[in-house]
Amino acid sequence: MREDIRVWSKKQLKVLAAAEQLFIAHGLERVSVKQIAEAAETGITQIFYYFINKEQLLQAVLQWRLTQIQERLETAVLQPALTLQQQLELITEEYIEQGLRNPLVLTQLFYTNNLAPDAANAVTQDVLAEKSPVLVREVIVRAQQEGKVKQGVNAMQVAALITGTVTCMVLNKEEFRIGCGLQHLDEPAFRQQLQQVVTTQLHNVLQSIMIYE
Template sequence: MTDFNDKQIEILQAAETLFAEHGFDGTSVRDIAKIANVNIAMISYYFGSKEKLLEALIMYRISGLRLQMENLYREDLTPFEKIDRLIELYIKRINQNKGMYQIIHFEISSGKRIINCEAFNEMKKHNLDILKSIVAEGQDKGLFRRDINVVLLPTTIMGTYFHFQMNKPFFKDILNLKTEEDINHYVLTELTDHIKKTIKALLSYDK
């Protein structure tokens, strides 16, 4: 389910804030209900459990990416332009939804519980298929190398982004980034440009 009403969205946003600040285990349904200004019964009615609420939050945050990826693939752009746009789309969405990705990474890495990620994984596979199609288009036109490990391209994109975020105090110091606004601007410009160059270097033939 990815179509949520206004009240469900309020609950999801409240849960996201609290999960990111206090962790899944450190947040109670009562806490979420208080922030969302609803009663506990309403959360149970809409989502059933805290685990199901987390799964709904994941789907809520990533559902729009599928449509954007499909639209991008159909645009009249060169394969290189599509790759650039895809990277911009990835970084912009991840940066907007840092809290949700922080929650997912913690829950998966801690191994405390198994999140039912079937729908999440299906969506990631769909997005990967679109990326594979863009790369295949570039290969057919003689622009991209044939020996590309497409599965690892999103890992390279997101790994670079998350390394930057995990070492934010260091980068703030050496890059003289004073505010969160400075950091976001750097991410959406310099860091994104660096990732584009990295991915295009992986895709291109040796000159």
């Protein structure tokens, strides 16, 4: 498996996309390499040329998506013209957007035993459990130095609050739809409403625990 997603071929990315959708729909154990090959319009031999087994393929899928999230988060954090509130909102919105588009990532992040823990733990822990909190910490530390955020705020806890809330929302979005009486909305409209509610909720919580009154 190649480590740098930027050098993966279009055929490899097509395999990753096909595997991702099948893993989300059926779980790792219920998906065969033959099914992945058919969905990716390639041969089984070709898949085994790229990846040793399904566990390594899962690891590649997670690395692919997590790297995308990481790059977008870095772009948000590295914009000095943005205010603290704008940076945190961008980070939150990115988690929500990726969570809705790629629930496999967030599911694996918080419920690693659901799939293949040995194959996925190293990826999720390295990319999100370490790197993303570093980005959040950069935002918070800078704001603390400017006297805009309480000194006792812990960046790791803030990152966990954001990802945990988004994960819960993604995994239970249909219950949310029913509980809020939003069955009449089509999927795009429902997702927009859901994102607005969660973003507002997280903004209010972060504002109350981080910002001086």
